[in-house]
Amino acid sequence: MTDNASVSRQVCGNFGNDKGRLMDILIGVQAQAGCIAPEALDEIAKSLSMNRVEVESAATFYAFFSDKMRGRFVIRLCNDVIDQLQGADRVAAAFRAELGIEFGQTTADGLFSLAYTPCIGMSDQAPAVLINDRVVTKVSTDMVREIVQTLRTGKSLEHLKLTLGDGNNSHPLVRAMVNNNLRERGAVVFAPYTPGVALQRALSEQPVEIIKIIKASRLRGRGGAGFPTGMKWEFTRAAPGERKFVVCNADEGEPGTFKDRVILTEAPGLVFEGMTIAGYAVGASEGIVYLRGEYAYLLAYLEDVLAKRRAAGLLGRDILGKAGFKFDIRIQLGAGAYVCGEETALLSSCEGKAGNPKTRPPFPAQKGYLDMPTVINNVETHCAAARIVENGPSWFASMGTKASSGTKVFSVSGDCAQPGVYEIPFGITVQELLARVGATDTIAVQVGGASGRMIGPSEFGRQFCFDQLATGGSVMVFGKGRDPLAIAHGFMDFFVEESCGYCTPCRVGTRLLRERLGRFLEGRAEAADLDYLEKTSKVVKNASRCGLGQTAPNPILSTLQSFRSEYERCIKKNGTVFLPSFDPGKAVAVAAGIAGRASEHFGTKKGGVKA
Amino acid sequence: MSAQDAAKLSFTIDGKEVKAEPGQTILQAAALAGIYIPHLCAMKGLSPWGSCRVCTVLVNGKPQAACTMPVAEGMIVENDTAELKDLRSSIVEMLFVEGNHFCMFCEKSGNCELQAMGYRLGMLQPRHDYMFPTRQVDASHPDVMLDHNRCILCARCIRASKELDGKNVFQFIHRGAHKRIGVDAAGGAGGTNLAVTDKAAEACPVGCIVKKRVGFAVPIGQRLYDTKPIGSHIEAGRAAKE
Numbered sequence: 001m002t003d004n005a006s007v008s009r010q011v012c013g014n015f016g017n018d019k020g021r022l023m024d025i026l027i028g029v030q031a032q033a034g035c036i037a038p039e040a041l042d043e044i045a046k047s048l049s050m051n052r053v054e055v056e057s058a059a060t061f062y063a064f065f066s067d068k069m070r071g072r073f074v075i076r077l078c079n080d081v082i083d084q085l086q087g088a089d090r091v092a093a094a095f096r097a098e099l100g101i102e103f104g105q106t107t108a109d110g111l112f113s114l115a116y117t118p119c120i121g122m123s124d125q126a127p128a129v130l131i132n133d134r135v136v137t138k139v140s141t142d143m144v145r146e147i148v149q150t151l152r153t154g155k156s157l158e159h160l161k162l163t164l165g166d167g168n169n170s171h172p173l174v175r176a177m178v179n180n181n182l183r184e185r186g187a188v189v190f191a192p193y194t195p196g197v198a199l200q201r202a203l204s205e206q207p208v209e210i211i212k213i214i215k216a217s218r219l220r221g222r223g224g225a226g227f228p229t230g231m232k233w234e235f236t237r238a239a240p241g242e243r244k245f246v247v248c249n250a251d252e253g254e255p256g257t258f259k260d261r262v263i264l265t266e267a268p269g270l271v272f273e274g275m276t277i278a279g280y281a282v283g284a285s286e287g288i289v290y291l292r293g294e295y296a297y298l299l300a301y302l303e304d305v306l307a308k309r310r311a312a313g314l315l316g317r318d319i320l321g322k323a324g325f326k327f328d329i330r331i332q333l334g335a336g337a338y339v340c341g342e343e344t345a346l347l348s349s350c351e352g353k354a355g356n357p358k359t360r361p362p363f364p365a366q367k368g369y370l371d372m373p374t375v376i377n378n379v380e381t382h383c384a385a386a387r388i389v390e391n392g393p394s395w396f397a398s399m400g401t402k403a404s405s406g407t408k409v410f411s412v413s414g415d416c417a418q419p420g421v422y423e424i425p426f427g428i429t430v431q432e433l434l435a436r437v438g439a440t441d442t443i444a445v446q447v448g449g450a451s452g453r454m455i456g457p458s459e460f461g462r463q464f465c466f467d468q469l470a471t472g473g474s475v476m477v478f479g480k481g482r483d484p485l486a487i488a489h490g491f492m493d494f495f496v497e498e499s500c501g502y503c504t505p506c507r508v509g510t511r512l513l514r515e516r517l518g519r520f521l522e523g524r525a526e527a528a529d530l531d532y533l534e535k536t537s538k539v540v541k542n543a544s545r546c547g548l549g550q551t552a553p554n555p556i557l558s559t560l561q562s563f564r565s566e567y568e569r570c571i572k573k574n575g576t577v578f579l580p581s582f583d584p585g586k587a588v589a590v591a592a593g594i595a596g597r598a599s600e601h602f603g604t605k606k607g608g609v610k611a
Numbered sequence: 612m613s614a615q616d617a618a619k620l621s622f623t624i625d626g627k628e629v630k631a632e633p634g635q636t637i638l639q640a641a642a643l644a645g646i647y648i649p650h651l652c653a654m655k656g657l658s659p660w661g662s663c664r665v666c667t668v669l670v671n672g673k674p675q676a677a678c679t680m681p682v683a684e685g686m687i688v689e690n691d692t693a694e695l696k697d698l699r700s701s702i703v704e705m706l707f708v709e710g711n712h713f714c715m716f717c718e719k720s721g722n723c724e725l726q727a728m729g730y731r732l733g734m735l736q737p738r739h740d741y742m743f744p745t746r747q748v749d750a751s752h753p754d755v756m757l758d759h760n761r762c763i764l765c766a767r768c769i770r771a772s773k774e775l776d777g778k779n780v781f782q783f784i785h786r787g788a789h790k791r792i793g794v795d796a797a798g799g800a801g802g803t804n805l806a807v808t809d810k811a812a813e814a815c816p817v818g819c820i821v822k823k824r825v826g827f828a829v830p831i832g833q834r835l836y837d838t839k840p841i842g843s844h845i846e847a848g849r850a851a852k853e
Contacts, residue, residue, distance in 0.1 A: 051779040501790030508705035
């Protein structure tokens, strides 16, 4: 392995010593040198004429970067709630046993590192691991043994015997063990696609007409927040700026969401076509796809699709013969940070900085990427926009409900017979969807991922749409025997891990909420803790700076609403205990350790005073 | 009406009419009108930041940070309400439990904005549990000390260094619970071009960045907030004159 400084110099040179490409530079150094060591920070800062601490700021923000040497094979086990329910712990134990190291460690021979990672977008084929940028799905303990034995002999990842998935997962540039699990194709995203048809139609109209068409379709953003797309485009078109940008948010990090993975695998052309139409409508000539680092296995394939579109005159100059209209797209890879799905954090990351959200207002439509007017839409929204131009706004608006037109692509995971991707018109009820996916004895459904809501059977008659149950796509099904509070606690772990830490309520409040919720699971809670959870959740929700913090208390707030009896059941009833949360045994544990004997008065058993 | 008045827009804070220039933030307009909105990360002369969230107000019923929200004609701002006071106190208490703030032997006591805010908001003891983190002290600089135990991540040093000193001594490093102030050198602040005369060395609202050898030059009891609560100079109408 080469040294950090010379690798850094070379990688910086590859990107023209452009500090705007710091993300790509850090990704390159991490991949080639195995870490981003202190001397790499110095070297990168020198090459890019930046301050060292600015480089350090970005290098220490993302989970995929490390200042310590990592193994040749970095194994990241997905430990999101669904993976945990489907045996991630058994897989973790198998890796620990095979490798003889704990999570967070690297083997002495420098071959393997073990790490946990939040949802990698494979909840429909859990448990899953990432080995470098390779995905292994439905991992069994036998597979763990086989993987470790193969790689230990010095063989490369190519030698792993992985069954390739269906569709383009078997494409020579993808070769992934990922299955689409595309269970239902709808009329919008997964309908047959002919490159250039929608774009040709768009170019025959004036840009302002395109915006009118999108507005007439009543298309709303598919990422979860549901902002009207036509308005976003209109604001961006109207905003003054020398350059304008179209960004595609493919940082699909919401736990339980994987529909963008399948769209990017099976319909990337439609995504790029939608972006190009948006560029024409708002007057932008540059596009960026922000692809989450977990989907790096799709990068070469997507680059190839872009190259083919350039060759076919669908990207580049004078697109489809339209004189003066130019548009091109670059792909920006992420490096493990859920907050970068928040649109302004995504922009910070595209600019090569730590993924801290930006202050709003100004909104991206006025000041986005490089402070220029920027449209940011979800992968699915770009697809829908292209189809609307192709087939007309009334065609689109005839599907779904009045306030939520069109179809929605759902990612269904958890306790059901057919987890996977379903494209269905808005307005389907929870009950109907549960029947389609083969879910029985469902006790709870998490709508919209960790940042969404957990609902119980009394709400299963409600519809999926923006004014009832809104979701960016994630639907997690929980069957009999699952514990809603334990699931909520898992989601709080996620938010604690993924908070950027910029603002106080999110940085501190998420930790406080998780700890307090933990008291219920450990049987240490008292009645007043319910009030604390409610009040502190409201502070975090109301005072946080961005969508992450504002939704982070939702696992608690929604379970307090839907599963209050579960909380009440966990409250310690023992009236003789003055302060149930205080565990004297735990408090004297360190002293007992020093003394080398147990306390005579307080047992070390959890739960406090000896009977 | 003069031409200058005509250019101004008007909105209300707790029912009181306030005139403001377009482009001002709610916090700036309020201060000029003699209305104090509690805040920690905002500082006169530095660009708005919006991280502490203590200045949260309701704008047309929706929570917003007064330090970053621009004024708009006719907006209705709620500031001095029992609910907001409780929310602000909860946030200030979060800052207290997140770090290690021991006022009784901190040299910043009496000049500390966090401490003063606790008093102003009527905080008796934090409702949250203390976290007692392990944090570092950086004494490598000859004239300035950094005690991260007391840092509240307000980024005033980051902005002051960049915007007032024309340097880039400080920046956030890491993320989430691990976020902290990093310095522009591998070995600590001593390796940076930070000078004791820098504005960044004075911008810290708490006892994180302190100058060496002057800690108790002014005795406790005679310090800034020992006699008057934080915000008094704004309420006395002095912000408009400064």
